[in-house]
């Protein structure tokens with residue numbers, strides 16, 4: 097058996113190369129022979145996990161759910177695990193924004209309105225907020241959903257779709273817009289959301305984002321070493337800090353799956369994947 | 383058991399108008415293990431606080447309308463970059479651009495500063511000379527009376543222009559040589575950096591005034607000779623800061639002080655005399671800096687003495703086949719010192735230039751002896767200095 101641990105990552109931006117080259121160096125310096133393979137989209141990456149190309153993958157929450165469904169269908173759920181995640185990926189929320197003068201006072205008022213969302217495969221700007229509205233009793237079939245497709249297949253990793261939705265809201269092209277919580281302040285500061293003219297109508301329940309997902313048959317000893325080294329990275333260590341800053345976290349946390357049920361219900365309700373993890377979403381090109 | 387908390391009331395202040403400042407301050411004041419309870423009426427406070435805390439690894443709990451932050455881990459570690467008053471013996475590359483004495487966060491990027499040890503760059507007089515230079519800055523427009531009336535015969539004006547042409551090319555070298563070392567110097571050695579910077583500014587002014595004197599009567603610059611440029615190139619190509627200090631400041635600019643004083647005395651017009659007097663004052667500071675630096679470095683590193691001797695010898699050998707000072711400049715100096723074209727005046731002018739050359743050599747020898755060279759060593763080094771003066 098190979099002593100090298102190979103991980104898949106999606107190239108959603110050029111900094112991805114810098115990030116994983118940095119981690120590769122860190123792991124090598126600590127005696128773990130680690131390499132990475134870049135994919136252009138998460139669907140292909142998850143399929144690669146099941147084709148034995150990579151032993152683990154840095155997965156979006158949606159990719160995790162697909163891997164979980166594929167594992168269940170193949171009877172390998174015990175081998176496909178969320179083993180670690182960023183502190184910054186826990187307990188996120190999304191917000192639904194409206195213009196202050198829109199007269200929309202509650203989610204019920206959204207019925208029949210135009211709602212700007214992110215890309216078709218964005219958990220935070222499309223799937224989760226729409227599912228949350230469904231669970232608040234909103235008939236999402238009555239909504240005119242305006243998608244902002246930026247880099248489909250990258251599961252919403254690119255901020256552009258959310259910014260387009262916010263712009264469309266400010267411009268009056270839609271009546272509501274869905275974005276992740278952290279982008280609200282960013283879009284306010286950069287002027288995309290004009291101060292005082294846009295309000296937060298609602299905020300979803302918290303959910304989790306990315307995780308490292310093991311592939312079926314991943315070598316346990318190498319995975320253990322990987323997790324140990326990851327969790328041992330200290331933000332106080334000047335050698336390690338630039339890597340953590342690049343990847344946008346202060347500390348790695350053990351993986352948990354308690355933050356995914358809302359998205360899982362969204363996947364089922366929208367028919368994004370079937371129970372076996374096959375891609376079923378209409379009009380999804382990647 | 384309840385965890386101790388501090389309370390911060392933000393009123394209606396939100397993150398869109400600086401709330402983070404008060405929160406960061408309050409967090410910094412928490413005792414270990416303490417948490418911070420944040421109150422505020424801004425509509426988006428909880429939303430923005432969530433994103434802010436997440437990005438900084440600060441725990442946030444939202445419970446029944448209360449926002450509880452922390453407890454926080456200790457802040458990222460720092461190290462102090464020497465003390466403000468006194469530089470360290472060696473400045474690490476990661477102190478980079480930090481103010482001397484600042485708390486530098488560990489993990490900062492490493493800069494490439496080849497000159498980063500006190501032994502090889504320091505000068506005890508640097509701070510004083512910098513302050514003196516700042517106080518001694520002069521504005522060419524107001525310090526020199528460019529409209530002072532004078533009338534010169536064409537040949538005399540030609541001689542002035544030739545000397546000015548020579549001065550400009552030497553000033554160009556005197557500007558670029560310290561500028562190159564300035565770019566290699568770790569800014570931790572602030573006083574040295576400031577001294578080099580203001581020297582560069584002085585030389586920029588010298589280039590200006592000598593160029594303006596050339597153009598004052600509508601002339602273009604005269605001859606730039608191979609010998610002069612060859613001499614300056616050996617100076618320009620010197621890669622060692624201390625060797626360069628010796629060749630440029632102690633030997634070259636030291637000789638220039640004599641030359642500029644000579645021109646202040648014998649130049650035929652008031653404008654030339656004024657600009658040479660002002661430039662000589664600046665040059666004296668440049669010499670003082672070079673002396674102070676070499677005194678320091680020679681005390682720190684006894685082997686430097688031999689390297690300096692060798693460098694003078696090597697430059698002498700490199701220039702052995704060149705002319706040194708070009709004939710046009712030499713003759714122009716004689717003419718300026720003569721003041722007229724009759725044989726007796728020319729003889730006087732010639733003697734004055736001979737006296738100048740001897741005065742320059744005596745000055746070089748005296749400075750070298752002040753640095754600790756013996757009389758025979760100093761004599762040999764002083765004599766082997768370039769005939770181009772700089």
Ligand SMILES: [Fe+2]
Nearest residue numbers: 553556585588
């Ligand atoms: Fe000068």
Ligand SMILES: [Fe+2]
Nearest residue numbers: 556635665668
């Ligand atoms: Fe100078």
